[in-house]
Amino acid sequence: MRAAIANLVRRHPEAITITLVVLISLTFAIATGGSWLSVGNLQSLSQLTAVLAIMAFGEAIVIATGQIDISVGSVSGIAALTFLGLAPGVGCGLALLAALVSGSLIGVINGVFVALVGIPSLLVTLGTLFLFQGIGYAVTSGFSFAASTLVRKQFTYNAFGGGTAAEINTGVIWALIILVVLQLVVFETPIGNRLLAVGGDAVSSFSRGVNVTRIKFGVFVISGVLAALSGVLDSAFIGYADGSFGVSMELSAIAAAVLGGCHLAGGRISLVGTLLGAFILRGIQSFLIILGVQPQWYVLAVGLIVVLTSLVDRTLTKLALKR
Amino acid sequence: MRKLLKRPDLGIIIGCLFVFALFSLWNPEQWFNWGTIRNIGEYTAILGLLAIGQTFVILIREIDLSVGSVYGMVGITFVGLENNNVSDVLAFVLAMLLALLIGLANAALVTRGKLSSMIVTLGGLFFYRGVIYVHGGVTGVPQAARQNWFAQLLGGHWLQIENGFGVLLILGSLCAVILHDTRFGNHLLALGGDPASAESQGVPVNKVRTIAFCLCSLFAGLSAIVTLTHDPETNVSLGTGMELEAIAAVVVGGTLLTGGRGTMLGTILGAFFFTAVRSEMVALGAPPSWYVSFVGIALLIVVTINTLLVKRLRNQWIR
Amino acid sequence: MDKIVSRLAAVPAKSMMTGMDGEIREGGSPKTPLISIRNVSLSYGNFRALTDVSVDFYQGELVGLVGDNGAGKTTLIRIISGIIPPTSGEVYFDGEKITKFHPKKAIDLGLECIQQTIGLCDNLSVGRNYFLGREPIRRIFGLPFLDKKKIKEASAKVVHDFGLRDSVDVDDEIALLSGGEKQTFKIARAVTFRNRVIIMDEPTNHLSVRERAHVNELALQLKQQGLLVIYITHDIFQIHRIADRIVILENGRKVTDVPREAMSSEALEGIIRDGAGTPLKGRSAS
Numbered sequence: 001m002r003a004a005i006a007n008l009v010r011r012h013p014e015a016i017t018i019t020l021v022v023l024i025s026l027t028f029a030i031a032t033g034g035s036w037l038s039v040g041n042l043q044s045l046s047q048l049t050a051v052l053a054i055m056a057f058g059e060a061i062v063i064a065t066g067q068i069d070i071s072v073g074s075v076s077g078i079a080a081l082t083f084l085g086l087a088p089g090v091g092c093g094l095a096l097l098a099a100l101v102s103g104s105l106i107g108v109i110n111g112v113f114v115a116l117v118g119i120p121s122l123l124v125t126l127g128t129l130f131l132f133q134g135i136g137y138a139v140t141s142g143f144s145f146a147a148s149t150l151v152r153k154q155f156t157y158n159a160f161g162g163g164t165a166a167e168i169n170t171g172v173i174w175a176l177i178i179l180v181v182l183q184l185v186v187f188e189t190p191i192g193n194r195l196l197a198v199g200g201d202a203v204s205s206f207s208r209g210v211n212v213t214r215i216k217f218g219v220f221v222i223s224g225v226l227a228a229l230s231g232v233l234d235s236a237f238i239g240y241a242d243g244s245f246g247v248s249m250e251l252s253a254i255a256a257a258v259l260g261g262c263h264l265a266g267g268r269i270s271l272v273g274t275l276l277g278a279f280i281l282r283g284i285q286s287f288l289i290i291l292g293v294q295p296q297w298y299v300l301a302v303g304l305i306v307v308l309t310s311l312v313d314r315t316l317t318k319l320a321l322k323r
Numbered sequence: 324m325r326k327l328l329k330r331p332d333l334g335i336i337i338g339c340l341f342v343f344a345l346f347s348l349w350n351p352e353q354w355f356n357w358g359t360i361r362n363i364g365e366y367t368a369i370l371g372l373l374a375i376g377q378t379f380v381i382l383i384r385e386i387d388l389s390v391g392s393v394y395g396m397v398g399i400t401f402v403g404l405e406n407n408n409v410s411d412v413l414a415f416v417l418a419m420l421l422a423l424l425i426g427l428a429n430a431a432l433v434t435r436g437k438l439s440s441m442i443v444t445l446g447g448l449f450f451y452r453g454v455i456y457v458h459g460g461v462t463g464v465p466q467a468a469r470q471n472w473f474a475q476l477l478g479g480h481w482l483q484i485e486n487g488f489g490v491l492l493i494l495g496s497l498c499a500v501i502l503h504d505t506r507f508g509n510h511l512l513a514l515g516g517d518p519a520s521a522e523s524q525g526v527p528v529n530k531v532r533t534i535a536f537c538l539c540s541l542f543a544g545l546s547a548i549v550t551l552t553h554d555p556e557t558n559v560s561l562g563t564g565m566e567l568e569a570i571a572a573v574v575v576g577g578t579l580l581t582g583g584r585g586t587m588l589g590t591i592l593g594a595f596f597f598t599a600v601r602s603e604m605v606a607l608g609a610p611p612s613w614y615v616s617f618v619g620i621a622l623l624i625v626v627t628i629n630t631l632l633v634k635r636l637r638n639q640w641i642r
Numbered sequence: 643m644d645k646i647v648s649r650l651a652a653v654p655a656k657s658m659m660t661g662m663d664g665e666i667r668e669g670g671s672p673k674t675p676l677i678s679i680r681n682v683s684l685s686y687g688n689f690r691a692l693t694d695v696s697v698d699f700y701q702g703e704l705v706g707l708v709g710d711n712g713a714g715k716t717t718l719i720r721i722i723s724g725i726i727p728p729t730s731g732e733v734y735f736d737g738e739k740i741t742k743f744h745p746k747k748a749i750d751l752g753l754e755c756i757q758q759t760i761g762l763c764d765n766l767s768v769g770r771n772y773f774l775g776r777e778p779i780r781r782i783f784g785l786p787f788l789d790k791k792k793i794k795e796a797s798a799k800v801v802h803d804f805g806l807r808d809s810v811d812v813d814d815e816i817a818l819l820s821g822g823e824k825q826t827f828k829i830a831r832a833v834t835f836r837n838r839v840i841i842m843d844e845p846t847n848h849l850s851v852r853e854r855a856h857v858n859e860l861a862l863q864l865k866q867q868g869l870l871v872i873y874i875t876h877d878i879f880q881i882h883r884i885a886d887r888i889v890i891l892e893n894g895r896k897v898t899d900v901p902r903e904a905m906s907s908e909a910l911e912g913i914i915r916d917g918a919g920t921p922l923k924g925r926s927a928s
Binding site for chain 1: 723725744745746748749755757760761762763764765766770773774775776777779785786787788790
């Protein structure tokens with residue numbers, strides 16, 4: 001029985017997360033007398049989840065190769081500023097493109113230093129985190145960029161986070177699309193196989209002919225683009241952004257990925273789990289807000305959950321390996 | 324001479340000499356006045372103490388992301404206790420005890436729970452910050468407590484030198500000796516260099532890890548207390564982001580993230596480097612965001628150089 | 643595995659004497675070596691792993707590469723299989739000088755390897771490990787997707803033919819296999835994908851006595867099919883029985899390179915045991 005559960009968790013790292021989600025949702029629904037499940041709250045919750053999830057997807061891909069990207073918060077900030085800053089001048093379409101390109105460029109910088117020069121990813125992305133956080137502040141110099149009514153009317157603006165489709169924020173739709181695409185790429189394609197192999201044992205993969213450098217480089221570009229998209233979607237929803245946009249969000253992204261069953265050592269990833277992990281984090285937040293509980297408890301809860309989930313996962317993994 | 328070239332902290336030594344020379348020539352009135360010197364001394368001490376603790380952990384291939392939150396928590400505990408008429412010394416001891424407990428908890432989760440230190444300390448970062456938020460923080464410290472001999476010892480100054488800086492120098496030297504001249508230091512470096520070999524050679528790896536994490540938290544706590552005895556302004560975001568600055572200082576100082584190689588001198592110089600640059604930037608009127616970007620660029624440049632140098636030395640070109 | 647040994651005779655190697663483009667190549671005839679190592683040295687900082695090693699390998703021979711621990715055998719193999727480049731010296735394959743060292747290139751040239759400590763990713767299933775780097779695909783809307791059916795069937799057939807117990811499912815993670823099963827898997831993989839060269843680094847690790855005999859038979863069969871087989875082992879007596887040539891490495895240098903008939907296994911063992919007088923590895927003279 002024990003082995004069966006353990007095996008289930010190994011094959012589907014998101015098993016614990018799904019259980020948690022169900023438990024938490026039930027608890028919250030009951031504790032708030034149903035208001036946690038209100039349309040209004042779910043709408044807001046889904047938007048918040050989607051934005052974090054997209055950033056966390058990119059993070060999960062990087063973590064799957066055994067690396068880490070802590071610059072994603074700064075990237076989303078730069079992207080948000082680029083988008084809102086350029087939109088009035090060149091229109092939302094081009095501004096969106098510019099924002100995504102900026103994200104990919106930062107990803108390229110990260111990738112070059114990590115995969116080509118060989119510096120540990122934690123350090124490189126720490127450096128780019130600082131570098132672009134500073135740039136973000138400098139560019140706004142105390143002010144913020146806001147979306148004018150003209151900008152808000154544009155189709156692209158609405159299609160990318162500013163509007164809704166069938167009562168759901170468009171950001172949510174993007175999150176689901178990306179989830180499906182990544183799920184297919186990681187688990188159903190050769191490149192996905194090699195990505196997982198690199199995370200499991202980079203030297204062995206290399207010996208089998210896998211282009212480890214290219215994969216280690218590529219994941220940072222993906223992470224950069226997704227973080228940028230996340231920034232655009234969120235800033236479009238909120239309608240404005242300043243220099244502090246995205247600061248510290250990388251921690252939540254990592255927490256969401258870990259909660260979802262991704263192993264920091266690499267080789268094990270769950271995209272569905274990551275989405276649910278983001279949902280749990282934001283769900284707790286909204287729960288506390290509804291209850292009028294000090295939102296300060298949220299940060300505390302996140303810390304506990306991250307460690308506890310890892311412990312449980314580690315224990316089950318160990319059990320599964322016992323033959 | 325060859326030995327000098329092989330030092331991991333050679334880079335930062337040159338960097339600091341360069342910075343020193345540059346600022347002396349460029350802006351001598353600003354640079355060579357006592358106010359600046361004391362300021363730099365104080366902030367180098369704060370960042371430096373934090374970074375010394377982190378050095379122990381990074382040397383064994385682990386990381387401690389919670390030090391910023393620990394800094395905040397211990398600092399607020401210290402001030403809070405003083406506000407409740409607890410004597411300075413006792414408040415210090417209790418606050419440091421808290422730091423020690425946190426270090427033990429981190430170590431236990433890593434050694435027994437077999438979790439990665441990144442996860443454990445990431446969780447700690449959130450958790451302890453949460454505790455601070457929930458508690459709500461404290462404000463100010465009564466005048467009497469500030470004048471107390473102990474507070475003055477840590478937070479005051481003597482002959483234009485901040486005592487905190489003195490603490491940094493004394494403890495820094497002590498840690499350098501521990502690292503290079505004691506059996507524990509040897510164990511630590513061995514564990515970081517090659518964990519498997521170290522274990523098979525009889526190094527008590529779990530004990531070494533535990534001590535490293537405890538030292539890290541203790542220094543974080545000490546740094547907070549030195550800060551607050553100097554200036555008791557606190558708020559709930561005390562220490563936010565400092566873990567990243569500490570890691571940057573350690574790494575720029577020549578310590579390798581892959582463990583087993585680094586010096587305390589390098590770490591202290593790394594802290595000095597960033598502090599001096601920040602001070603000069605502020606003096607020149609540059610907006611604070613420039614400093615943040617500078618840290619990022621400096622980090623990338625220094626680590627690139629260090630990595631390429633080490634690879635040259637070891638002839639390891641990773642593909 | 644005994645099934646395989648007899649089956650192997652019937653099934654020819656992938657490209658034997660033909661090149662990748664289907665042309666019959668003369669490469670590796672008694673005149674020109676298939677692989678040629680010239681004055682190769684490898685240093686890690688001050689540590690010399692290999693010093694001035696020169697060896698030629700020909701198609702259709704079984705070469706035993708022996709030596710004590712730390713002699714440099716695995717290092718040499720890593721250079722040949724493209725994992726690390728030499729610090730100095732040249733490597734030639736089929737007369738062409740190798741300029742870029744990458745395992746993909748080695749595989750494309752026809753090398754299959756059974757490495758000692760590397761080669762398996764614990765987090766992947768048996769099937770995925772089997773096809774890692776050369777996954778079979780089927781295209782949907784032009785995009786490459788893993789052909790999971792083929793992966794499952796092909797890998798299942800091979801591993802069970804080679805003797806893995808039936809309860810092992812190719813969808814199981816390879817981490818769940820025992821040491822011996824992992825080794826059997828590596829052998830199965832190398833043999834089935836065999837091309838022009840098979841390198842076996844201590845292939846009998848973790849195997850039972852009977853299985854060891856099968857591996858040696860296998861090596862012989864592969865040679866008879868025309869492949870170059872480089873066999874690294876500690877067991878000089880075993881290899882002396884099947885090899886055409888024995889090469890001994892000591893402290894990073896080649897000390898012996900003789901046809902089997904030239905020396906008895908006792909004499910060869912004596913060289914390994916007592917040393918041939920090479921200086922110890924370590925700080926180089928500079």
